[in-house]
Amino acid sequence: MLNYMKNARFYRVDKNEDQAFVVQFGYNGSPLVDNCWDDHLTSNTTWSVHQPGNIRGTVSFSMNYIKQNHKNPNCTADDFCAIGFSTNIFINYGDNTRLDKNGFSVFGVISDQDMEIVDALYDGYGEVSDLCQESGDPFCKGIGDQCEGVSMSRLLVEGNNYVQKEKPLLDYIYNVIVLPWNGLD
Numbered sequence: 001m002l003n004y005m006k007n008a009r010f011y012r013v014d015k016n017e018d019q020a021f022v023v024q025f026g027y028n029g030s031p032l033v034d035n036c037w038d039d040h041l042t043s044n045t046t047w048s049v050h051q052p053g054n055i056r057g058t059v060s061f062s063m064n065y066i067k068q069n070h071k072n073p074n075c076t077a078d079d080f081c082a083i084g085f086s087t088n089i090f091i092n093y094g095d096n097t098r099l100d101k102n103g104f105s106v107f108g109v110i111s112d113q114d115m116e117i118v119d120a121l122y123d124g125y126g127e128v129s130d131l132c133q134e135s136g137d138p139f140c141k142g143i144g145d146q147c148e149g150v151s152m153s154r155l156l157v158e159g160n161n162y163v164q165k166e167k168p169l170l171d172y173i174y175n176v177i178v179l180p181w182n183g184l185d
Helices: 031-039 097-102 112-119 152-158 160-166
Strands: 012-015 020-025 058-061 064-067 080-083 089-092 106-109
Touching: 031 152, 080 097, 152 160
Parallel strands: none
Antiparallel strands: 012 020, 020 089, 058 089, 058 106, 064 080
């Protein structure tokens, strides 16, 4: 799994001068492999959101979603519920505890010192273009076909060839290593 994250682009960096939301990553740029992982999501009905919830510096699973059907005991939201763990994860830039009731599960914490690196990730493309078809999203840089964000559809078909050619400024994971746990400083 660790090698899977090599070359994974930070394709969604949602922040601007006024507010910050998340940075998302988890596709390694090989469409065949990425789509296979997306097609085999694991269940999240047995995992609940634990404290501190989705606050700055926490790492959460990015999931698909379904309309609320009251079948997932870990979803108390009225509108939709997160469903299925995947390889896609996000790091919270700010207080996003509003996602807790939808079931977006936190599984890690990044230290304040290391959040300085996350804060420095390139954010020039903004929100993914698939979410910028209409105005209203404060992180979109352009609307519809004029949106500068990464096209998730193209990323899943063309992989890293697409982002290297058309979104060359995206930061990415160069290497992954496991270090012994020393607790949080």
